[in-house]
Amino acid sequence: MRKRITLKHIANEFDVSIATVSKALSDSHEISVKTKQKIREYAIEHNYKPNSVALSLLNKKTKTIGVIIPNIMNTFFAKVFAGIEEKAAENGYSLISCISNESHEKELKTMELLKNGTLDGFILSLAEETQVKENYQHLRNAINEGLPMVLFDRVTDAIECDKVIVDDFEGARHATNHLINTGCKRIALISVIDNLSVGKLRAKGYEKALIENGIEIDPRLIVKIGKHEDFETSMKIVLSDTSIDGLLCLEESSAVQSLELVKRMHYKIPEDLSIICFTNGKLPQYVSPKITTISQHGKYIGETAATMLINRLQGDTDAPFETKVIKTSLIKRESTRSSF
Amino acid sequence: MRKRITLKHIANEFDVSIATVSKALSDSHEISVKTKQKIREYAIEHNYKPNSVALSLLNKKTKTIGVIIPNIMNTFFAKVFAGIEEKAAENGYSLISCISNESHEKELKTMELLKNGTLDGFILSLAEETQVKENYQHLRNAINEGLPMVLFDRVTDAIECDKVIVDDFEGARHATNHLINTGCKRIALISVIDNLSVGKLRAKGYEKALIENGIEIDPRLIVKIGKHEDFETSMKIVLSDTSIDGLLCLEESSAVQSLELVKRMHYKIPEDLSIICFTNGKLPQYVSPKITTISQHGKYIGETAATMLINRLQGDTDAPFETKVIKTSLIKRESTRSSF
DNA sequence: TTGAAAGCGCTAACAT
DNA sequence: ATGTTAGCGCTTTCAA
Numbered sequence: 001m002r003k004r005i006t007l008k009h010i011a012n013e014f015d016v017s018i019a020t021v022s023k024a025l026s027d028s029h030e031i032s033v034k035t036k037q038k039i040r041e042y043a044i045e046h047n048y049k050p051n052s053v054a055l056s057l058l059n060k061k062t063k064t065i066g067v068i069i070p071n072i073m074n075t076f077f078a079k080v081f082a083g084i085e086e087k088a089a090e091n092g093y094s095l096i097s098c099i100s101n102e103s104h105e106k107e108l109k110t111m112e113l114l115k116n117g118t119l120d121g122f123i124l125s126l127a128e129e130t131q132v133k134e135n136y137q138h139l140r141n142a143i144n145e146g147l148p149m150v151l152f153d154r155v156t157d158a159i160e161c162d163k164v165i166v167d168d169f170e171g172a173r174h175a176t177n178h179l180i181n182t183g184c185k186r187i188a189l190i191s192v193i194d195n196l197s198v199g200k201l202r203a204k205g206y207e208k209a210l211i212e213n214g215i216e217i218d219p220r221l222i223v224k225i226g227k228h229e230d231f232e233t234s235m236k237i238v239l240s241d242t243s244i245d246g247l248l249c250l251e252e253s254s255a256v257q258s259l260e261l262v263k264r265m266h267y268k269i270p271e272d273l274s275i276i277c278f279t280n281g282k283l284p285q286y287v288s289p290k291i292t293t294i295s296q297h298g299k300y301i302g303e304t305a306a307t308m309l310i311n312r313l314q315g316d317t318d319a320p321f322e323t324k325v326i327k328t329s330l331i332k333r334e335s336t337r338s339s340f
Numbered sequence: 341m342r343k344r345i346t347l348k349h350i351a352n353e354f355d356v357s358i359a360t361v362s363k364a365l366s367d368s369h370e371i372s373v374k375t376k377q378k379i380r381e382y383a384i385e386h387n388y389k390p391n392s393v394a395l396s397l398l399n400k401k402t403k404t405i406g407v408i409i410p411n412i413m414n415t416f417f418a419k420v421f422a423g424i425e426e427k428a429a430e431n432g433y434s435l436i437s438c439i440s441n442e443s444h445e446k447e448l449k450t451m452e453l454l455k456n457g458t459l460d461g462f463i464l465s466l467a468e469e470t471q472v473k474e475n476y477q478h479l480r481n482a483i484n485e486g487l488p489m490v491l492f493d494r495v496t497d498a499i500e501c502d503k504v505i506v507d508d509f510e511g512a513r514h515a516t517n518h519l520i521n522t523g524c525k526r527i528a529l530i531s532v533i534d535n536l537s538v539g540k541l542r543a544k545g546y547e548k549a550l551i552e553n554g555i556e557i558d559p560r561l562i563v564k565i566g567k568h569e570d571f572e573t574s575m576k577i578v579l580s581d582t583s584i585d586g587l588l589c590l591e592e593s594s595a596v597q598s599l600e601l602v603k604r605m606h607y608k609i610p611e612d613l614s615i616i617c618f619t620n621g622k623l624p625q626y627v628s629p630k631i632t633t634i635s636q637h638g639k640y641i642g643e644t645a646a647t648m649l650i651n652r653l654q655g656d657t658d659a660p661f662e663t664k665v666i667k668t669s670l671i672k673r674e675s676t677r678s679s680f
Numbered sequence: 681t682t683g684a685a686a687g688c689g690c691t692a693a694c695a696t
Numbered sequence: 697a698t699g700t701t702a703g704c705g706c707t708t709t710c711a712a
Contacts, residue, residue, distance in 0.1 A: 356682075356683085357682070357683045357684075358683090359682080359683060359684075359685095360681085360682055360683070363682090370681065370682075371681065371682080372681055372682090375681080375682085394688090396688095397687095397688045397689065397690095398687085398688050399688085400688075457689090
């Protein structure tokens with residue numbers, strides 16, 4: 001086992017001071033070419049690498065970003081993570097990552113743990129429980145202690161910091177309009193995420209589209225299904241209203257489950273019922289008919305968040321906070337009729 | 341902005357030495373109760389947290405594990421990651437994580453970057469390109485420099501270290517047997533991952549099952565589809581052999597795509613054709629009929645890998661290397677006939 | 681009961 | 697051209 005060597009080892013080897021070695025390796029003009037050469041050769045041969053922990057201590061920068069994600073099994077978050085990772089790596093930043101599992105406590109504890117100097121900043125999306133409890137003190141603490149933060153997707157007005165959000169309102173409005181324009185008269189909203197800020201925004205976009213089209217909002221068509229309710233049973237009750245001819249599902253799994261259900265009920269898709277859902281993962285693309293989705297551009301959101309944080313870390317420390325709104329795209333597939 | 345305070349600040353505050361503060365905060369018996377009390381109060385009030393970078397430098401331990409994953413959009417890896425994360429957090433370890441995107445270069449560069457002292461050890465699964473090139477020098481280097489490593493899923497015999505692998509051979513054999521036992525006569529193997537060690541093992545398990553059942557191996561039924569070939573076109577050619585009545589797909593997306601294809605071709609599932617696939621993600625569960633899958637227990641694999649590494653980091657440094665083989669489970673759903 | 685000093689690995693200002 | 701010193705924040709002898 002060829003352990004890592006330090007400047008000290010090299011200094012001893014050549015009977016010079018540690019400072020000389022340090023300068024030689026950084027190619028300082030203060031050091032003679034000869035000395036530089038032999039030291040550099042030795043360093044390479046022995047695979048010298050500066051100890052980044054020592055550098056972090058010295059520079060008070062760790063080149064590390066903390067990322068907290070509510071749930072990595074969720075396609076959208078996985079995409080965002082990939083985007084963050086890519087931009088971070090490009091800029092020489094490492095990622096310390098953590099999954100909050102939608103738990104407020106895990107989110108809080110992680111932040112407390114990581115505020116100890118290992119990080120230059122945070123990128124995070126709030127846990128569901130945090131959004132329900134509206135308890136944001138841990139975020140404020142981090143900011144107060146000088147840790148820049150970028151919030152994405154699930155954000156809160158209670159905290160002032162950089163943010164990257166999806167235009168959920170507009171995405172839902174546009175999708176609802178598309179349903180209306182392709183002939184749907186009775187569109188139900190299916191939400192299993194009404195706890196989340198994004199769920200509420202999407203619902204508002206849906207309502208707005210209805211109003212703009214002179215369609216009355218029917219509360220019976222706004223379906224909120226809780227985590228612990230049986231989805232299929234709830235949907236069957238909803239679908240007992242056979243006049244429903246459009247479904248706007250606020251995330252992908254409820255759309256796929258609904259699709260399979262209505263197929264069993266011998267609905268023709270999209271003739272009898274059109275479906276659109278948020279989150280453009282594999283699920284909606286692989287089922288038949290393929291489901292029209294609202295893409296939130298997860299990867300791009302991750303890239304944007306990472307870029308914003310890195311910019312702040314490397315300079316514009318006091319620039320005013322920004323909120324970037326990423327437009328959604330409607331990806332038309334087979335579960336909706338074609339526009340006229 | 342209330343910046344983080346250090347021992348020095350506290351020492352100045354009370355006109356004592358840094359050492360006294362340090363001892364007071366660690367509740368040393370050397371320090372008087374009075375002093376301890378006032379220092380502790382002040383520390384809490386000012387939210388003192390020891391700087392973990394300084395501690396890392398001192399202890400030469402970072403309590404951080406590097407995790408390299410080929411692709412986070414893959415359900416299996418996402419599950420493994422969640423498992424690693426959970427066990428790591430439980431034991432007070434942070435995760436520096438990185439996505440290799442199946443690229444050998446990214447894997448290599450990441451490891452080089454992280455070998456600089458930020459990590460206590462690695463957990464990784466090899467990038468596809470690494471398995472193709474069979475270039476493992478970067479792994480050897482890390483081990484030589486004293487960084488313990490746990491390899492999972494995509495491993496290699498060329499490296500001696502702890503490993504956690506799926507019993508791919510047995511899983512495929514068992515699944516193939518299940519197809520045979522439920523009446524399939526002509527079972528095709530569909531592999532889009534023949535580059536990977538796990539793909540090869542699964543193919544062997546399939547062959548073994550055929551042999552054991554006295555069924556001749558027909559090379560025309562062993563279908564390897566490359567990344568750049570069109571999956572559907574290739575499958576149509578395969579299915580022109582209408583005697584095929586069973587499909588063993590080596591990962592989930594090819595199974596779902598095949599399912600949708602054969603449904604369009606008016607096959608009855610499972611009557612005309614049975615399907616089993618590896619990887620128990622959402623995809624196979626949400627389509628109709630639900631696909632019978634081989635679960636690799638991703639989360640458990642992650643937990644096991646993390647536990648192995650942490651054990652090695654905290655003691656059994658020189659224990660002999662272990663390879664843990666995790667048994668798969670066959671999850672029977674609607675795409676296979678019931679056993680008699 | 682408290683403090684001084686050394687050291688983890690490194691850089692940078694300041695000698696020589 | 698090279699070395700000395702100090703210091704990043706902390707713990708741990710050893711001394712007072």
